[in-house]
Amino acid sequence: MTSHGRDLSRRRLLFGGAALGAGALLVGCTSNEEKPTEAQTKAAANESGGNSEPGKKVTIGFSAPAADHGWIAAITNNAKAQAGAYSDVEFKSVEAGADAAAQRAALSTLLSQKPDVIVLLPHDGKELNAFGLEAMKAGIPVVNLDRAFPDAKAYRLQIKGDNYGMGVAAATFIVEQLKAKGVSNPVIGEIAGIDSLELTQERSKGFADTLAQNGLKVANRRAAEFTADSGQQAATGLFQALPKIDAIWNHDDDQGIGVLAAVNQANRKEFFMVGGAGSKKAMEDIQADNTVLKATVTYSPSMASSAISLARLIGQGRGMSDLVELQVPKEIVLASETITKENASDYLKLGF
Amino acid sequence: MTTDSTKAAPDRAALPAQSPPVDPAQTEAAAGHAATAKAPNRGRIPFWSGEGGEGARRNLGLLATLVVLVVIGIATRPDLYGNASWVWGNTLTILKLASVVGVVTVGMTFVIIGGGIDLSVGAIVALAGVWCTTVATQSYGAGGMIFSALVVGLAVGVVNGLLISYGKLVPFIATLAMMVAARGLAAEISDKQTQVSDNQFINGIASTSLLGIPLLVYILAAVVIAGWVLLNRTTFGRRTVAVGGNAEAARLAGINVRLHTLLLYALSGLCCGIAAIMLTAQANSAQAAMANLYELDAIAAAIIGGTLLSGGRGTIVGSLLGVIIFSTITNLFAINGLSTEAQNMVKGGIIVAAVLIQQVQFGNLGTRFGRKRASTA
Incomplete structure (x- = not known):
């Protein structure tokens, strides 16, 4: 009994020590020293x-x-x-x-x-x-x-x-690029954000309307949840549905991290992609020009x-x-701007 | 215990003749006992279903559902299904899609069989994912990231287990609280940002294939096999069924129910830690909102896989099939370009249909098999 008891206590000591050590190590691991972005202020x-x-x-x-x-x-x-x-x-x-x-x-x-x-x-x-x-x-x-x-x-x-404007800007860029490449009957995919939100519907409407004006349409549209893991899954589904794609618009750069991961995992490089919102990471990727992400439309x-x-x-x-009026106007709608490799450096300070 | 189980054993032979779902608590308690008691006689029972023919029939039903889904796929997109290499690639994609939820579901299946529920799995995956992708953790390299994800998952599972077994909290409440708290902590650590993983080894887990099969599928297979062995071939597994079937009887039989419950939640947490690494690898990043509603996916998969929500019955193979069915549906909707709303409605319908069909078929089959068995005996 005593030897058994000692055995047990030794085991407990070992386990306890391991747990404490792991805990100490883990608590150290929560630090996120690298502050991702500076706030966008006008000094x-x-x-x-x-x-x-x-x-x-x-x-x-x-x-x-x-x-x-x-x-x-x-x-x-x-x-x-x-x-x-x-x-x-x-x-x-x-x-x-x-x-x-x-x-x-x-x-x-x-x-x-x-x-x-x-x-x-x-x-x-x-x-x-x-x-x-x-x-x-x-x-x-x-x-x-x-x-x-x-x-x-x-x-x-x-x-x-301007959510509708985002869709318009994305579609405009895609149409321009496809025309420049001379692609006929292009296959266009769309990875949307949370589908129940009005903003997602507006973005998709702007995208679809502008494509329709140019005689094009979305071949397949998958909705994600604005998170990277959902973006990865939606993109994987899209790739299965469309064996060949010419262009993709992904509504959100945060979920775009997952979309780009899926692109690598599926080893698909035949298309170009436009992002949305304008995250710092997306702008850096566009500037580096080493992924399928060629542009992003802002929602700053x-x-x-x-x-x-x-x-x-x-x-x-x-x-x-700067305005003549004595009071602030009642409505201001930000324009959705298109960030490409050429102007990415100007926008980088506005990336989040 | 001995008298108890000998009484239970004859009950069990008669069991299929009655309709089990009528009084699940009682029949399952009996089934749980019988399974433990009859362990030495297991030779007659098919090897892949720990509890006799019931599980086997259930799993055949699930396989039939899968076949139907594939046939629908062939009918709606013959152009894609005509291409053999696409079909192979798609099968692997479905399995990859199932891998993360599959690992979570294995842990969940143990918890549910043991008479509990774990609503915090999605939150644990998010917390472990966020914890292992902080700048500080990433500086320790892939080993440090894997270590912290596993330990965080395990630790949160242990806290769940302590609250439930020693704190006497209802599992639903304890894990609901953990779900909220763990997501909160994950948001706090990540400062609500998406944390990108720069570790090529971790990211490579999702893009590497061995012998043409993705590494993620191997991980899923390893976890499923380990889970199957643990449930069907070890004392731990037998005890899990006993505790879920009738905790009081299990306690009287000399099982340390509290410790066992604690271990079940720890196991679920560990599975979440493994899943966190896989999901982080897939998304090349982690954030507090990741693995959204995975708890519901895992519970749904376990349920349609034949795990009894009140505990005492369930199979790992059934749960795996449940997960694969859901990811096949997701895939089916994707290749047909249908909306997520429709997909969610169909998923809900399938959960209800699967349970209903199982009951009906099960009752009929039970009667038929019961008669056959009675006549041969």
């Missing part, structure tokens, strides 16, 4: 006069979904960094939780703190429209970021990307920085100094 000091002059103190409330996606992360980081660049802005951020209901709850606490302006990227524009109306009624201007409120009374300023999270700048102006009752 207030660099501008002379005009809007950058410090004005009335403004408190800006901010809320964006806590989604696990590079783009959303960049939105939050940009907003925070831009607010930090102004001496006259106080930034109050509330986590929006996992869905529209959680965001509504978070926003009501924000509302009770009476900020001067609220910058809001809703989980779903339609579901949070009522909150926009409520805040506006309470006299707090709302800057509606990206996912649009359907009701014009629900926001003071709407600043968003820099809009969050602009939204904070404009929210500050709204709070101070000032207009944009």
Whole structure:
């Protein structure tokens, strides 16, 4: 019994030691020293006069979904960094939780703190429209970021990307390239993002419409989930369905990492690919020109920085100094730009 | 235990005559016992189904479903199926697609047979994937990445097991909490970014083939074989069935139910660690949102594979077939260019249909076989 007991305790000691060692090693492994990107801000000091002059103190409330996606992360980081660049802005951020209901709850606490302006990227524009109306009624201007409120009374300023335009830009690039190559009857594939989102449908519509104007159509369309692993699976499916492909549009550069992995795994090189959103990695790949990725169409999270700048102006009752109007306009839609090897270096600083 | 099991044994002979799903808890408890008790007599039972003819028939049904799916594929895309090399490549693609979920499902099958459920598998895959692709871990090379993924998976599994067996939490609640917490931790570590793996060895796992067969398929095969041996040829496996069949009886029989439950969740976690490496290799990256809803895929595959959700019955081969059926459906929809929505509806329909058909067929077959067996005996 004693020898058995000693045996056991020795074994436990061994196991315990191993577990502790593994634990210590693992905890060390969580560090992510390499900060992936710098935030996209417009430094207030660099501008002379005009809007950058410090004005009335403004408190800006901010809320964006806590989604696990590079783009959303960049939105939050940009907003925070831009607010930090102004001496006259106080930034109050509330986590929006996992869905529209959680965001509504978070926003009501924000509302009770009476900020001067609220910058809001809703989980779903339609579901949070009522909150926009409520805040506006309470006299707090709302800057509606990206996912649009359907009701014009629900926001003071709407600043968003152009999803339909992304599809148009991607299709335009693909059509140009195919024409230049003289491909007849091209096979075009599409890897979309989360299919239930309106933005995905708009992107696909823009893509399909522009292709149709040129007498082309999408041969096969697979939907992924904006994650690299889902992108890899969707692309693998696409490759099985289409033994020969001429061009692919992948809606999102984050899931594009998986798509490019699938390209390598399937050893398919006969086509070229256009990405979407404009991540730093995608821009570097395009610049290096050693993958099938030849271009990406932007949907830049820099809009969050602009939204904070404009929210500050709204709070101070000032207009944009380059425009004639005394107040900030009501709607701003970012153009979707096409990044290719030629201009990638200019855009690299906007990559996320 | 001895009196108990001798009572249970005759029950079991009569079992197929009744319709088992009517009262699963009781019949399965009996079946679990009988299986343990009758272990020495196993010569008559087909080798690939630990619990006699039931599993074999079930698996034949699944194979038939697979054949139907392939026939639909041939009918809808004869141009592709006419090309032999495409068919071979496609089969490998289906298996590759099944590999990650397949490994997770093996662990899940053990947990479910043992009377539990693990809702946190997708989150564990994500956490292990993210942990092994941090800049710091990647600096240790492929060995460090594999080590950390396996240990993280195992550790989270052990925490699940401790909460359930010693903390007395309901498995559903404990693993639901872990699902949320592990994804949260993964998001915290990754700062919500997609972490790209620069390690060529890890990325190579997904693109390497040996003798024309992808490495991922070998890994799946190894895990499935190990799982099959563990379930059917070891005391651990027999104990798993006993614990899931009737935990109280298993405890009275001298099985350390708590420790065993802990080990089951640890095993599931370890499988998730292996899956995390495979998925990271496939996607060349990891992020907190990866392996989305894998828990549901794994549970669905185990269920249509004939694993009883209340525990005490299930086969590894059935679960594997379940996973392959789902990846064949995904492939079928891809090659026909159909939308994901339709695919999800069909998947849901197949889960219900598989369970319904199994019950109906099973009852009929049971009666028929029961009679035959009765007449020969």
